[in-house]
Amino acid sequence: MPAVPSCILDPLREQFLALLPPQVDDHPLGCHRPRIDDAVVLDKLIEALVFGAGYERIADATCSATTLRRRRDEWIRQGIFDALRLAALDAYDTMIGLDLADVAVDGCTTKAPCGGECAGRSPVDRGKGGMKRSQLSDGAGVPMATVSAPANTVDHALLGPTLDALKDFQPLPAEATVHLDAGYDYRPCREALAERGLRGQIAARGTPAPIQVGKRWVVERANSWLNDFGRLRRCTERRRSCVDAYLALAAAIVTVRALRRAAWYLYRWDTRPRSPRIR
Numbered sequence: 001m002p003a004v005p006s007c008i009l010d011p012l013r014e015q016f017l018a019l020l021p022p023q024v025d026d027h028p029l030g031c032h033r034p035r036i037d038d039a040v041v042l043d044k045l046i047e048a049l050v051f052g053a054g055y056e057r058i059a060d061a062t063c064s065a066t067t068l069r070r071r072r073d074e075w076i077r078q079g080i081f082d083a084l085r086l087a088a089l090d091a092y093d094t095m096i097g098l099d100l101a102d103v104a105v106d107g108c109t110t111k112a113p114c115g116g117e118c119a120g121r122s123p124v125d126r127g128k129g130g131m132k133r134s135q136l137s138d139g140a141g142v143p144m145a146t147v148s149a150p151a152n153t154v155d156h157a158l159l160g161p162t163l164d165a166l167k168d169f170q171p172l173p174a175e176a177t178v179h180l181d182a183g184y185d186y187r188p189c190r191e192a193l194a195e196r197g198l199r200g201q202i203a204a205r206g207t208p209a210p211i212q213v214g215k216r217w218v219v220e221r222a223n224s225w226l227n228d229f230g231r232l233r234r235c236t237e238r239r240r241s242c243v244d245a246y247l248a249l250a251a252a253i254v255t256v257r258a259l260r261r262a263a264w265y266l267y268r269w270d271t272r273p274r275s276p277r278i279r
Contacts, residue, residue, distance in 0.1 A: 143254055
């Protein structure tokens with residue numbers, strides 16, 4: 001049984017394989033071992049993302065742990081994971097439409113027990129190793145961009161790099177509003193919004209959150225969706241490039257899932273299931 005339902009995995013795999021450049025066999029003798037199929041390696045990497053297990057536990061007779069690491073690094077150098085995320089967002093924007101009038105940003109701290117470039121002392125986990133994600137989502141909660149950092153990085157220090165991802169979605173509506181919680185109620189955050197011509201609706205410090213949550217709850221839901229992936233909930237990758245690759249792959253899966261569910265209500269097709277439930 002696949003780690004992700006086939007209704008999501010199949011179109012995701014098809015788009016991923018279409019993004020790969022042609023493979024050139026330049027071995028001087030032409031007698032090396034045949035290359036493992038890219039689709040097999042992608043399915044294994046998705047299993048590693050969903051279950052959070054080590055490569056040695058995911059590997060089997062069809063693909064070794066060394067091949068998984070080597071092919072992962074090759075695709076990171078080619079920028080395939082981020083291209084897949086942008087392709088999924090483009091498909092969602094074309095068929096459903098991104099709600100860019102109200103976007104939300106929030107941070108989420110998870111465990112990073114193995115240390116690395118994105119690990120730091122977690123202020124919410126007794127100083128253990130942790131990673132922070134600064135998440136940007138549209139008005140429906142679709143993840144648009146993620147910035148990774150050590151857990152001891154303050155939220156408002158990551159606001160600027162997170163908002164810079166909006167340049168990929170220009171032009172924005174004239175009254176685009178960024179919804180933020182009380183952790184962003186500081187002068188540098190207001191300056192970052194003003195520099196980018198964005199309006200900010202920031203919760204005031206000292207006021208109970210449920211009274212002023214507004215339209216910010218969708219980014220909390222997006223963080224919950226991403227925490228369903230074991231490799232993000234307990235990150236064991238040490239290099240930032242690997243962390244960002246898995247974040248992009250998880251965001252693509254979440255976007256395709258949201259696209260399929262929204263399309264069930266808007267479109268009709270021959271093989272349309274009887275229920276919008278993902279099976």
